[in-house]
Structures are given as C-alpha cells and as structure tokens.
Amino acid sequence: MSNRPFFLHRFAEHAWLLQFNQQIDEALNDYVICLGQFLVEQVGSSFEVIPAYCSLLLVQSPDKDARGMPSSAELTSLVNQFQYEQHMQESYPAIEIPVCYDEALGNDLRMMADILQRDANEIVNLHVAREYHVYMIGFLPGFAYMGSVDPRIACDRKSRPVPTKSGAVGIAGMQTGIYPTDSPGGWHIVGYTPTTMFDVNSNTPSLLRPGNRVRFVPVNINEYNTMCTP
C-alpha cells in the first residue's frame, strides 16, 4: 500500500500538523497512529505525537529551541521513508473490559430503548457483539474514542452534559467510550466497568492506547461488585 496523501501545516513554533483525508476510517487511523510512532523514533525524545482520527500533531517540548524543528522538506522526506507494512502493530488479542449493564447501577438503557425503538437487551447484545478499535485518546486523560458501534445502536449525544460517573461506558453516534473519571458527559450510558481506566501512579497510566482493540465482556451485578472491591 502506498503512503497516504497529507497536508502539512506549521501549527505553531513547536508543532507540525499532518492532516490526512477528512474521514473516520479505521485503516487510515491505524496508519496515522503507526506513522506517529515512526516519526517520534526518527526525530528524537524531545518530541511527542498526538494522533487523532485522521490527523497527527508532532510537538516539540517548548523548552527546546524551536529552531531545531524539522523543516517541512525534512518531515516530508521522513513520511516518505515510512513503510506502513513494516511498522504495523502486531495484532495483539483484544483487551477485554468487563461491563455491568444492570439497570440497578443507573444507566440510560431505557432512554436509549425509547430513542432507538429497540429492546434494552438487544442494545446490550449489539454493544457486546463487536470488537472495537481505539481511534484516539482525548477529552479526559485515558478517555478512549472507540468504534464503530453497530449502526442499530448509534445514538446521538444528550442535549446537555450531565454528571457522569467514573467507569461509565457510553455511546455517542458511532462511537463508544469509557469515562475514566467523574466528569460532566453527554454520552448515553449503557453500563459501568469496574476496571481502572486511568491511574496516574502507574507506569502506563492509561489502560488503553491509540490503536488497541477492545472487547466488552458482560458481567452481572454481583461480579461487578466483587471486582470493584480491591
């Protein structure tokens, strides 16, 4: 596969934006994530990359000299050297995340059943049936934007954000995600995971990284409660 066309924009003194075709596409996103890792290996440890759906920001720490930023020609040449096939991530098995869909925990399944004109159990079954790709992490530390959900359970955001608990698993449009901390949130909540998604004291603070694969495993409320007690 040849390299993807992109537009290079000098985003800031210490940053270059690589913008690819404006689309949410798993293959393109995986290419973006792998390219980002490759670029950071090439340009050195004072740089980091922020991958998103179809764009990538290459950022130099602002305490470094911006005159040491790669030029547009150097960056283009690096991107041209990149060979996706050689840098594709090994296909690890999907990360399994337990989710309790029991309405006793206070989810939005009934509201969604009304909106989608589907049975709550069917919504759960469809949410569990697929394996999801982590497109990017943003909004909150450790908040993974995953997709795509079955179109039959794609559900718009709520009209306004409401207080949402840590561990809440939600759907917004074709995306699904997990709130790693308590936060205002507009996604419709289907269930709760007892798994810690973000831990600042861990060497790998975020359980999920861009490019990971995820599967939700349903657990009942007793199992959920057991998993919640350390």
Next chain:
Amino acid sequence: MSLEVIKSGLCDTVQDSGRYRFAAIGVNPGGPMDWHAAGMANALLGNDINAALLEHYYPAATFRVLDDCRLAIAGADFCCSVNGVSVGHNRSFAVRKNDTITYTQKKAGEIAYLAIQGGFHLPMIMGSTATNLLCAFGGMQGRRLQAGDLLQCVANSDTLVTDINTKLTFTANRSNDTIAVMEGAEWQQLNSSQQHQILACMWEKSTQANRMGIALHSSAWLRPEIAGIISSPVSMGTVQQIPDGSLMVLAADHQTIGGYARILQIARSSLPDVVQLPPRAAFRFEMISAAEAITRESNMKLQIANMRTVVLTNRLYEKSK
C-alpha cells in the same frame, strides 16, 4: 518546611514548565499560563527553569514563612508585601522565619508567580509537579492551595538572605493592543472577507477567562463558515471559532483534542500578553510568519537564560571575594 498557607486565594496552584509526552493518552501539559513570567521568577533565583513555583490569581493566598528563605515575584503586580511592606515587583527578596507574605492590591496583570530558591519540593507525577485540576493530581494533591498547606523547599538557606542579586529586576516587553498570531489549521478554509474582518476588527477579552480557556468577543458578528471538524489535536494558544461566532483561546489546561475550527494560533511571544490582559481589554491580531514567531520566542527565552546566568555569576563572584 518553608511556607505555610494561612489563607487561601482564588486560584493558587503549583506549576512547573509542564507535563509533556503524555498528550497521546489525553493528558494536557498544564504548566504556567504565562511561561515568560514563570521562567523569569525562577531565573531571578538562579533556579532550574523547570523548578516548581506558585501561580496566583487575585485575590492570592497569604503565607507564613517557616524558615528563612529567598523568594522571587514576577508576572502580574499584586503588590506583594512582607509584614505589610511592599517588596517591589519582578525581583527576588529574602524572608525570615515568621514573616507574613500578603498580596494587597491588583495593580497590573492577572497572574503572578512566586518562586522559591531551589524550587518547591513536590512529588513528580508523570514527569512533572504541575497541578492538573481537571483530574486532581500533581502539585498540592491535585488541587488549589488551601489554608494549612505546607510547602517545602529544597534549598540550603545559609547565603540566601544577603544575596547580591537583590537589586536585579526586569521589565516584560508587554503589548496591550496587538496579539501576534499565525494561521490556524483551518484559516485557509475561511473566505477572504472573513479573514480580513477577523484581522481588522477589535477583539475584546471576555470575563470568561480561566486556566482552560479565554473567550474573545468582537462587535462585528462573524458567522462561522466552518461547521466543525473531525476532532483533531490542539495546543495552548489555539484559537477556535465556536458556533456563536466568538473565539476561544485554549489556555494551559486545554483538552488535547478539539472539534471546532482552529482559525489562528497565538504566537508563544504573545501568550503572556493575552493571559495578562484585564477583562474587557481590546486588541487586534497581528499575523506573523512562523519564522518571526520563533525569533520573538527565542528572544524572550534568551532574556530568561541571561537573567539566570547573571544571578549565578554574581553569586560565584560574591563567594570568591
């Protein structure tokens, strides 16, 4: 222990130059709102530029000094006083055990920095001591300072009081009516008349300004032409055009990814100006090239580096006498 908070302020946080290399997992850098003032506060003491210091909004906290130490104040002028006597502005000063540090009046600017010789000693979390208020980690237990907090420093206090550098000061080259910007990622998607309008009209800083963002309004109502974008990375200084036609400047505690059109990027040299402007102050944007932005930023960094060198050299000279 060096300082004790005896009265909390509006928003006093521990910051350093920021938390980098975790943006891919959604952790924003944080760090100071005014990188130049924070750097100068540390430089006035000969500190590492990354040393942990305090960021104050007004009204700021009141402190009791627990051990003799040396401090520096920079950024906004909140009339920092020791036992009721003003210490001046943009300079370092010595304090003694049981002294009281207060900020008595908001004279100029919005955000002040208090550095301590050697830096404040706080746990490093993900490579930084900066406070992440959103997720409640870093700094002082992830929150604003409150009464009873004890702030430890890591300096030896023997030569601090008679430091030769007491008279050193500096002036921030502040622009009040012009903010330098570069083209944002979606700038070229605006039509030329809107581009012209954005650059020609006066923008007013809103009272809605905090560590997450600063809203800007203009008298000319600009209908956003770009509905939104597929969520894409942002950084401090990114200017988003939001659906009501106003602009949002992303500040230190911005999210890492955003869905609004990024029409401009404030030059690093102008970030201190934008954060220190009072609410309702009006200014124009000045479009500059990336090369020019880098030159201006480098000059400001040089001012910090030179101040630090002078402080350290003076000390060596003093010791050799």
